[in-house]
Amino acid sequence: MSFLIGPMQKHLNGHKELTAHNEILHVAPQAKVYIPLAMGNAKIDVLVKEGDLVKVGTQVAARNDHFYVPIFASVSGKVLGIEKRMGQNLRPTDHLVIESDGNMEKAEGLSTLSNDADSEAIIAFMKEKGLVGCGGAGFPTYVKYQTDKCETLIINAVECEPYITADAQTIERHKDDLRRGVLAMFKASKAKKCLIGIKETKKELIPQLVELFKDQSDVTVTPVKDVYPMGWERTLLYTLVHKRYDKLPIEVGCIVSNATTAVMLGIAMETGMPIVEKVVTVSGDAVKDPHNVICPVGTPFSELVKTCGGYTTEVVDLIAGGPMMGSAVTKDEVCVGLASNAVTVLEHHDVKEIACLRCGKCIDHCPSGLEPVNINNAFKANDIDRLEKLRPMDCIECGMCSYICPSKIAVTEGIRRAKRAMALRVKR
Ligand code: SF4
Ligand code: SF4
Structure with a gap:
């Protein structure tokens, strides 16, 4: 393989100042949420029916192929049924519609996990809580940890895509959860060391993370260059441990998990609550008041944009994710999923493509x-x-x-x- 033979020196204008220091806004409670019933091409089994009453954290569906991933209600209320709406893949996708009762009542008996739990118990807990990668990929987290070959756990706090600051703000708000989640992942991985990769430009956050883990000699906060795509797991792994792999990081003794995923694990351990709400960056030059917003999974993008003052113009380019790796969506009815971290709204420009200059x-x-x-x-x-x-x-x-x-x-x-x-x- 010859990954990473490119120069990797491109610094992009991140536009992060648009949201980095703003408060996180709460999206107004919605009458309905639409939980996406999609994970790649996997079959999803729905466990509830029209008229059933659910609470926040009630299991409503599950992926049941070679990976098991439970899916949970993000509001309390009544199941109205299944509706096809446009998914982030631009295809008509089943969504479970729940009519909110406005109470956000939590399900009873949600299991928590002690900090003393062993590796097997932590991995089983990740599976039970449906923990998936929050860096955009949405891969089931427990699957990565079912190995005895991990030497280095890498926590990815780089967030290199322009505009997106959801990870940074999540970390800042949830330092105790981050610590709990990272230490649990470290134990689950059975690795010898843990490296937390973060951009060297995060001047305020780096010392806070160093302080957070100062009693853990085998956990190191490692600043990396502010170049794109440093947050890509191959790039970060190569930068931190100088190894290349073919398909998966474990081939070279590494597991890579996103920092927000660690926060979500930390929250689940403490409260028992799976991922039912997300912090999402709503930014770009065509949204009036860019902010990070917090909302239940299943909230339409249109509501996120409304929370941020609406569009600045009628015709915009709407992107699920950041402008570099995100996917353009044509309708703002698309809903926040477990792995959503950003909605980027850009002014639409008719781009006039000209012939290749062979510039290389x-x-x-x-x-x-x-x-x-x-x-x-x-x-x-x-x-x-x-x-x-x-x-x-x-x-x-x-x-x-x-x-x-x-x-x-x-x-x-x-x-x-x-x-x-x-x-x-x-x-x-
Ligand atoms: S999208 Fe990125 S990785 Fe793919 S060919 Fe272009 S520069 Fe290379
Ligand atoms: S070689 Fe052609 S396609 Fe590549 S950057 Fe130059 S103009 Fe664009």
Whole structure:
């Protein structure tokens, strides 16, 4: 593999000042929430029916294929049924509709976990609480920890995407939960050391984290450069332990978990509550009053934007996630899911693409060491043999090639198409 042979020196304008120091706003209670019943292509079994009464934290559904992931109600109220709405994947997706009674009554008997729990108990607890990666991937956390091969646990607090500050604000508000979650993950991993990666520009937060873990000699807060995509787990792992892997970090003795995921584990251990609410950054140049907001899972994006003063203009580009790695959505009816961390709202500009200048900038800046322009050309020419040699499947869809292209070519989108073609091995 040849990941990370790109220069990795690109500092992006983060626009983080738009939300970093603002208070977190609460989205007004909604009459209904729409819990997404989707995890990739996995089948989801619904455990409740129309008319059932649920409370915050009641299990309502489960992913039941090779991974088990329970899904929970985020409000108390009555189940109205299942409705198809646009999902973050732009496909019509089943959502469980719950009519809120406005009380936010918590389910009884939610199990908690002691700080003294052993590795097996912590992993079982992660599974029971449906803990998934909150860095955007949404992968079931317990699955990563079912190993005896971990030497280094990496906690990813980098948050390198422009505009997004949800992780940083979550960490700041929940330091005790972060500590509890990180130490539990460390024990669950059976690793020898734990590294917390955070951007060196977080001048205020770094000493706070150092103080938080000062009694833990094997937990080290490690500042990293403010370059994009430092928060990508391959990049961070390479930066911290100088190793490359093929498919999974455990191949080189590492587990990587996002800092907000650790906070969510810490909260669940203390209160028993699974992930039922999210802090989401609502930012960009086309939202009136950018802020981080807190809302129940299943709240439509439209309500998040309304909480932040609404749109500044009629035609906007709406992105689930950040502008580099997020996915453009065409309707603000899309709802907050377990892994949602941002809604980016940008002014729409008709981009006039011009012919490729052959400047090679996309090649120079690709962190995966790929040749984006050549992948696109091979794809357009339907030259599958050449495409295979150019390794489009190694693309992490970081968006850098489109960002850097002076001809405004949507290079990343071309690579995505090439990846789909390679996955299907279908000649066009
Ligand atoms: S999106 Fe472009 S720059 Fe990023 S990894 Fe893929 S090919 Fe490289
Ligand atoms: S950056 Fe754009 S213009 Fe330059 S080689 Fe790549 S695709 Fe062509």
